Amino acid sequence: MKDRFGREINYLRLSVTPECNLRCRYCRPEEEEGIRCGALLTEDEMITAVSAAAELGITKLRITGGEPLLYKNILSLCNRISAVPGIVETAITTNGTNLAALAKPLYRAGVRRVNISLDTLDPGKYADMTGGGDIRRVLDGIGAALDAGFKTVKLNAVLIGGFNDDEIRALAEITKKMPLDVRFIELMPMAGNRVFSEDAYIPADTVLAALPELEPWKAGTEENRSTARLYRLPGAYGRVGLISPVSADFCAFCSRLRLTADGMVKPCLHSPAEYCLKGLDKDGMTEVFWKAVQEKPLRRGALSPKANNTQPRPMNRIGG
Numbered sequence: 001m002k003d004r005f006g007r008e009i010n011y012l013r014l015s016v017t018p019e020c021n022l023r024c025r026y027c028r029p030e031e032e033e034g035i036r037c038g039a040l041l042t043e044d045e046m047i048t049a050v051s052a053a054a055e056l057g058i059t060k061l062r063i064t065g066g067e068p069l070l071y072k073n074i075l076s077l078c079n080r081i082s083a084v085p086g087i088v089e090t091a092i093t094t095n096g097t098n099l100a101a102l103a104k105p106l107y108r109a110g111v112r113r114v115n116i117s118l119d120t121l122d123p124g125k126y127a128d129m130t131g132g133g134d135i136r137r138v139l140d141g142i143g144a145a146l147d148a149g150f151k152t153v154k155l156n157a158v159l160i161g162g163f164n165d166d167e168i169r170a171l172a173e174i175t176k177k178m179p180l181d182v183r184f185i186e187l188m189p190m191a192g193n194r195v196f197s198e199d200a201y202i203p204a205d206t207v208l209a210a211l212p213e214l215e216p217w218k219a220g221t222e223e224n225r226s227t228a229r230l231y232r233l234p235g236a237y238g239r240v241g242l243i244s245p246v247s248a249d250f251c252a253f254c255s256r257l258r259l260t261a262d263g264m265v266k267p268c269l270h271s272p273a274e275y276c277l278k279g280l281d282k283d284g285m286t287e288v289f290w291k292a293v294q295e296k297p298l299r300r301g302a303l304s305p306k307a308n309n310t311q312p313r314p315m316n317r318i319g320g
């Protein structure tokens with residue numbers, strides 16, 4: 001389906017739970033009371049919503065959260081989503097802490113791509129940023145994902161000045177040791193993460209300065225026309241991606257809608273606009289998706305550490 005500006009909207013991010021077993025400082029605020037979150041969608045409502053979206057032209061579905069692997073029926077849900085007519089690709093974004101045991105079952109349930117969040121290789125820094133997370137569980141999860149046969153395994157690292165800018169090389173060089181992509185994502189100012197100083201918001205181009213040997217990967221081709229600018233270290237198996245939502249938005253290529261765990265369709269990550277489909281039947285949900293697509297803004301609003309963020313939800317209540 002096309003939006004008002006001719007963009008093809010074919011990608012839905014579905015948050016299956018706002019709960020998480022980590023408390024990353026840039027994602028999940030200390031104090032969650034009072035933050036909007038209504039009654040959650042049931043599994044059947046999620047399937048009805050995905051079916052409605054697929055009939056409108058959504059073909060790619062990413063399951064996220066909160067932490068999606070905490071959702072109690074995650075395997076049944078993935079199975080059912082992958083079976084929805086029109087859904088050609090089911091992916092998941094996870095912190096990886098519960099992935100070791102679930103990687104193969106997820107693959108069997110139809111998931112074909114997995115993104116794993118990992119911002120540092122230092123166990124102490126990891127525990128500090130995530131509120132007590134154990135990096136060994138994530139590393140085991142990455143190993144299991146590589147063994148499970150997914151089409152792609154990607155590591156997502158949020159770039160944070162003064163925290164992991166000294167680890168850019170170490171993180172990128174994982175692509176020389178393992179067949180996976182490493183993507184550096186600019187820290188986005190979101191509700192609840194105002195604890196960072198302005199120096200924490202560094203542009204993704206910092207990676208290019210730190211790794212001058214990076215070679216553009218298929219520049220100018222359709223394969224490299226996405227949210228990530230792709231590069232490769234000489235001799236590496238995987239690619240290094242730069243995702244710059246703050247310094248250079250990719251709104252012109254945006255193909256996404258988001259559905260929060262409490263049933264709000266969001267046309268844009270950085271806009272407060274959201275449309276409720278909780279409790280509706282399939283026709284009602286179709287109408288809500290259509291309205292959200294028609295209301296998709298041409299460009300996100302101002303986004304900088306200095307600009308006010310008009311998005312009232314923190315990331316864990318939206319779904320990244």
Ligand code: SAM
Pocket residue numbers: 020026027064065066067068093094095115116117156158185186187188189190193315316319320
């Ligand atoms: N729990 C899962 C995980 O950790 O991947 C999925 C949900 S999490 C909200 C999805 C992604 O959003 C993660 O890769 C996380 O790093 C990213 N994220 C959260 N807050 C962010 C922020 N303020 N700026 C940039 N990325 C952010």
